[in-house]
Amino acid sequence: MAQAYGVALPEIFLAVVGMAILLYGAFRKQEDEAAANWLVMAALGGALLLVLYGAGGPAIAFNGLFIADGYAVFLKVLILIGATLAVLMSLDYLDRAFMARFEFPILLLYAVLGMLMMVSANDLISLYIGLELQSLALYVVAAFRRDSLRSTEAGLKYFVLGALSSGMLLYGASLIYGFTGATHFDAIAAAFADGQQAPIGVVVGLVFLIAGLAFKVSAVPFHMWTPDVYEGAPTPVTAFFAIAPKVAAIGLFVRVMVGPFGDLVAEWQQIIVFIAIASMVLGAVAAINQTNIKRLMAYSSIGNIGYALVGLAAGTEEGVRGVLVYMTIYMVMTLGTFGCILAMRQKGRMLEGIDDLKGLGRTQPMMAAAFAIFMFSMAGIPPLAGFFGKFYVFMAAVNAGLYVLAVFGVVASVVAAFYYLRIVKLMYFDAPTEAFDRPLGWKLGSVIAVTGLAILLFLVLPGPMLHSAGTAAATLFNG
Amino acid sequence: MLGDLPILSLVTFLPLVGAFFILLIRGDEAVVARNARNVALWTSLITFLLSLELWFSFDRGTSNFQFVERVEWLPEFGIAYHMGVDGISVLFVLLATLLTPICVLASWDAIRNRVKEYMIAFLALETLMVGMFCALDFVVFYMFFEGVLIPMFLIIGIWGGPGRVYAAFKFFLYTLLGSVLMLLAILYMYLQAGTTDIPTLMAFGFPEGVQAWLWLAFLASFAVKVPMWPVHTWLPDAHVEAPTAGSVILAGVLLKMGGYGFLRFSIPMLPDASALFTPLIFTLSIIAVIYTSLVALAQEDMKKLIAYSSVAHMGFVTAGTFTMTQQGIEGALFQMLSHGIVSAALFLCVGVLYDRIHSREIARYGGLVHRMPRYAFMFMLFMLASVGMPGTSGFIGEFLVMVGVFQANTWVAALIATGLILGAAYMLWLYRRVIFGKLTKSDLMDILDLNPREIAIFVPLAVLVMWMGIYPSSFIEIMAPSVSSLIENFEIARAESARPELAMIGDFVDWVRGE
Numbered sequence: 006m007a008q009a010y011g012v013a014l015p016e017i018f019l020a021v022v023g024m025a026i027l028l029y030g031a032f033r034k035q036e037d038e039a040a041a042n043w044l045v046m047a048a049l050g051g052a053l054l055l056v057l058y059g060a061g062g063p064a065i066a067f068n069g070l071f072i073a074d075g076y077a078v079f080l081k082v083l084i085l086i087g088a089t090l091a092v093l094m095s096l097d098y099l100d101r102a103f104m105a106r107f108e109f110p111i112l113l114l115y116a117v118l119g120m121l122m123m124v125s126a127n128d129l130i131s132l133y134i135g136l137e138l139q140s141l142a143l144y145v146v147a148a149f150r151r152d153s154l155r156s157t158e159a160g161l162k163y164f165v166l167g168a169l170s171s172g173m174l175l176y177g178a179s180l181i182y183g184f185t186g187a188t189h190f191d192a193i194a195a196a197f198a199d200g201q202q203a204p205i206g207v208v209v210g211l212v213f214l215i216a217g218l219a220f221k222v223s224a225v226p227f228h229m230w231t232p233d234v235y236e237g238a239p240t241p242v243t244a245f246f247a248i249a250p251k252v253a254a255i256g257l258f259v260r261v262m263v264g265p266f267g268d269l270v271a272e273w274q275q276i277i278v279f280i281a282i283a284s285m286v287l288g289a290v291a292a293i294n295q296t297n298i299k300r301l302m303a304y305s306s307i308g309n310i311g312y313a314l315v316g317l318a319a320g321t322e323e324g325v326r327g328v329l330v331y332m333t334i335y336m337v338m339t340l341g342t343f344g345c346i347l348a349m350r351q352k353g354r355m356l357e358g359i360d361d362l363k364g365l366g367r368t369q370p371m372m373a374a375a376f377a378i379f380m381f382s383m384a385g386i387p388p389l390a391g392f393f394g395k396f397y398v399f400m401a402a403v404n405a406g407l408y409v410l411a412v413f414g415v416v417a418s419v420v421a422a423f424y425y426l427r428i429v430k431l432m433y434f435d436a437p438t439e440a441f442d443r444p445l446g447w448k449l450g451s452v453i454a455v456t457g458l459a460i461l462l463f464l465v466l467p468g469p470m471l472h473s474a475g476t477a478a479a480t481l482f483n484g
Numbered sequence: 485m486l487g488d489l490p491i492l493s494l495v496t497f498l499p500l501v502g503a504f505f506i507l508l509i510r511g512d513e514a515v516v517a518r519n520a521r522n523v524a525l526w527t528s529l530i531t532f533l534l535s536l537e538l539w540f541s542f543d544r545g546t547s548n549f550q551f552v553e554r555v556e557w558l559p560e561f562g563i564a565y566h567m568g569v570d571g572i573s574v575l576f577v578l579l580a581t582l583l584t585p586i587c588v589l590a591s592w593d594a595i596r597n598r599v600k601e602y603m604i605a606f607l608a609l610e611t612l613m614v615g616m617f618c619a620l621d622f623v624v625f626y627m628f629f630e631g632v633l634i635p636m637f638l639i640i641g642i643w644g645g646p647g648r649v650y651a652a653f654k655f656f657l658y659t660l661l662g663s664v665l666m667l668l669a670i671l672y673m674y675l676q677a678g679t680t681d682i683p684t685l686m687a688f689g690f691p692e693g694v695q696a697w698l699w700l701a702f703l704a705s706f707a708v709k710v711p712m713w714p715v716h717t718w719l720p721d722a723h724v725e726a727p728t729a730g731s732v733i734l735a736g737v738l739l740k741m742g743g744y745g746f747l748r749f750s751i752p753m754l755p756d757a758s759a760l761f762t763p764l765i766f767t768l769s770i771i772a773v774i775y776t777s778l779v780a781l782a783q784e785d786m787k788k789l790i791a792y793s794s795v796a797h798m799g800f801v802t803a804g805t806f807t808m809t810q811q812g813i814e815g816a817l818f819q820m821l822s823h824g825i826v827s828a829a830l831f832l833c834v835g836v837l838y839d840r841i842h843s844r845e846i847a848r849y850g851g852l853v854h855r856m857p858r859y860a861f862m863f864m865l866f867m868l869a870s871v872g873m874p875g876t877s878g879f880i881g882e883f884l885v886m887v888g889v890f891q892a893n894t895w896v897a898a899l900i901a902t903g904l905i906l907g908a909a910y911m912l913w914l915y916r917r918v919i920f921g922k923l924t925k926s927d928l929m930d931i932l933d934l935n936p937r938e939i940a941i942f943v944p945l946a947v948l949v950m951w952m953g954i955y956p957s958s959f960i961e962i963m964a965p966s967v968s969s970l971i972e973n974f975e976i977a978r979a980e981s982a983r984p985e986l987a988m989i990g991d992f993v994d995w996v997r998g999e
Contacts, residue, residue, distance in 0.1 A: 396667075400675070419661045426637070464627070467557075472560065
């Protein structure tokens with residue numbers, strides 16, 4: 006049993022420290038609202054170290070409910086880095102918006118804990134527990150500005166639709182349990198290992214499960230909540246939504262599909278191909294007319310999830326590697342982009358209109374250059390990092406013979422390039438209006454600079470990241 | 485001469501070093517602009533001098549890749565940073581390094597706002613262009629090939645004319661759509677062959693049924709770049725709106741990326757499909773030559789006229805390329821180089837007038853010979869080179885192409901030849917309307933002739949045009965071994981498959997049906 010605690014040490018550490026910070030928050034003096042943020046960041050950093058030091062061969066704990074393999078470690082590292090930087094970026098905003106309440110970072114911490122459990126889930130029950138812990142914390146932070154109508158609306162919408170999708174997921178899980186007699190991933194996998202035909206009930210259950218997971222990753226046709234929630238939630242929360250939960254949900258999605266249902270590829274491949282194409286196309290087309298940058302990023306994230314699902318649709322180790330590479334690069338680009346969005350401020354007021362970016366190339370050349378790098382990278386133009394993400398998922402798709410999917414994907418990427426370019430156009434081709442507030446502050450500035458350089462210089466040394474993604478993907482297939 | 489230095493990497497990445505220094509320049513706007521111009525000029529000049537090493541040390545007796553460099557980049561995927569040049573690519577490298585300092589000089593006074601960003605964009609563009617011609621790995625090639633879009637998009641969009649936004653988007657999206665289809669073909673070839681090394685892929689021999697698909701994916705990319713009719717419509721827009729130097733680079737180097745792509749990838753890697761689709765290329769080339777020449781006759785904007793003439797001239801290039809004869813391919817290469825210099829010079833000629841009068845409308849001018857004799861001489865030289873006057877570079881290119889096409893198909897040759905007549909018609913008429921006639925417009929009365937900076941721009945181009953026209957051997961001897969080995973390999977591959985094209989269509993249909 007002691008060994009079991011060792012396997013889940015980062016999660017246990019986060020849970021305990023989270024409670025300690027909560028107590029500290031309740032009994033602290035009033036003036037140090039920001040201290041909780043720093044404590045939470047330190048806790049996330051500590052968990053990151055524990056994840057890295059604990060990394061080893063696959064270890065299973067708690068009667069097989071929990072697994073810590075190379076795949077989980079890779080995703081946990083991503084989630085913890087993304088979450089830490091997202092909290093760092095939001096500090097100044099929180100101070101200004103009078104949102105600096107100590108509950109906020111603690112809720113994020115528990116959302117992160119839920120995500121870590123999601124990517125380590127090895128059983129339908131632990132999957133659900135992780136997912137709900139994450140979702141409940143996020144419902145609250147979406148509505149954190151309770152005096153703002155848009156924020157509360159976003160929170161409520163997210164909650165109602167999220168609850169519905171959780172219901173679908175549970176219903177699917179219960180069908181699968183009913184027809185296979187197991188909730189454990191290995192036991193479910195064993196039920197189909199000898200090439201046995203899947204009973205129709207399992208296929209129906211699988212469809213419900215996919216619907217629930219597609220909602221969490223905001224893939225079409227379960228994407229409706231995304232634009233409203235992204236637009237309504239406070240910007241740092243939106244940034245957080247676009248980063249860590251996406252990585253965790255995709256990680257979970259991939260593990261469920263290729264783990265317990267790996268032998269049923271023929272049953273689910275068409276579904277994934279369909280939602281991938283629909284997400285890429287909708288993400289590209291619907292974003293064209295948006296005028297709010299957060300809403301635009303919502304459609305952009307729908308499209309990006311479509312590309313990540315291209316890798317999953319291949320259903321191969323190569324495909325999983327593509328997904329991991331894609332999500333890593335997506336996370337870095339999104340962090341940087343939201344860093345720039347958080348810097349869109351005039352006379353202390355946050356701006357969200359795309360037109361407010363006009364002439365940024367004149368007024369703030371460095372920030373505009375970084376923003377342009379992120380946009381070109383999102384459009385998948387080499388030599389920037391975004392190209393490599395697309396390169397590896399399409400490589401997997403072509404290798405799996407999914408030519409139609411690949412052609413749809415690249416054509417959608419050209420359509421999507423239009424709206425990314427539109428932002429570059431506004432920044433560089435148009436005459437400046439009023440400048441944004443300066444200075445950015447070191448927190449925002451450093452995140453933008455680090456992510457921008459990472460995207461620009463990724464091509465110099467892509468080997469290590471691609472290698473670790475490859476190793477992580479391999480554990481899912483051999484472990 | 486320079487021993488073991490990695491000369492290709494130096495030539496490729498030196499401009500980026502210059503761009504980095506420009507990035508560091510601080511101070512008030514006038515100082516920044518002056519320093520940025522100087523750094524850009526010196527960087528591009530040093531790069532050009534360095535690239536001359538390629539001219540002097542190039543071994544003219546072999547068709548192998550020379551100055552080869554190879555560094556493992558993604559060994560797990562068999563992707564390496566592999567650079568090298570042969571007789572097909574080396575002259576394009578020199579063309580790119582020659583035109584960049586000329587562009588910097590041409591923008592000296594014309595670009596007055598955001599000079600720093602402008603010069604950075606141009607130096608980055610030079611790196612990408614040179615790298616693209618040197619790359620011997622498909623992924624590395626693709627990165628340079630597509631990376632070119634970013635600086636060019638900014639150059640057109642920031643420093644262009646009134647319709648720049650539309651032109652920049654059209655340029656970017658058109659080219660991107662073609663390129664992403666090529667990316668899928670590259671991925672497929674990589675998964676088949678297990679490597680993206682270009683020399684290895686040339687010898688790989690792809691199955692015949694698949695070749696047609698791959699070839700069409702390449703066509704989607706290269707046809708837009710060349711540009712071939714009917715996907716040429718981005719070019720007139722881009723040229724009209726781009727600043728002078730942008731047009732120069734666009735016409736001078738970027739259009740050659742398509743022709744180079746056919747010679748480097750389509751023909752050696754997919755010989756059977758190339759043979760299958762030769763009639764298609766001939767048809768499109770004929771339409772391009774005749775149709776766009778007629779369109780050029782009707783233009784009232786000088787830049788648009790030269791842009792359409794570029795499409796027509798590139799029609800010669802594609803026709804010559806697919807003759808698979810020594811003369812035809814050498815002619816196509818020669819025509820690309822010649823067009824690179826001549827059309828660049830013609831755009832510079834338009835730029836000279838635009839800097840003074842701020843109009844490109846033909847009707848705004850007339851009688852310039854009375855005030856600008858030196859300009860009239862330069863313009864005449866390049867205009868005649870464009871028409872294909874013997875003694876200029878244009879003649880050699882068009883003549884060789886005609887010889888090649890005549891061997892392949894007499895009818896194609898006859899139809900293409902009408903382009904020569906139409907070309908003379910629109911260029912001579914343009915020259916007459918702009919240069920000759922009475923000097924009646926009041927603001928042209930005190931227009932100034934070429935200044936020393938402009939003469940410094942035109943003289944090297946004029947010398948090259950004459951050199952290429954009078955003694956073409958010094959260029960052709962560089963191409964010849966590579967071209968003949970290209971044809972030889974093509975013949976061998978065709979003999980091995982030894983099947984009529986019609987049977988290949990059958991394979992193609994079966995493959996589509998999944999049999």
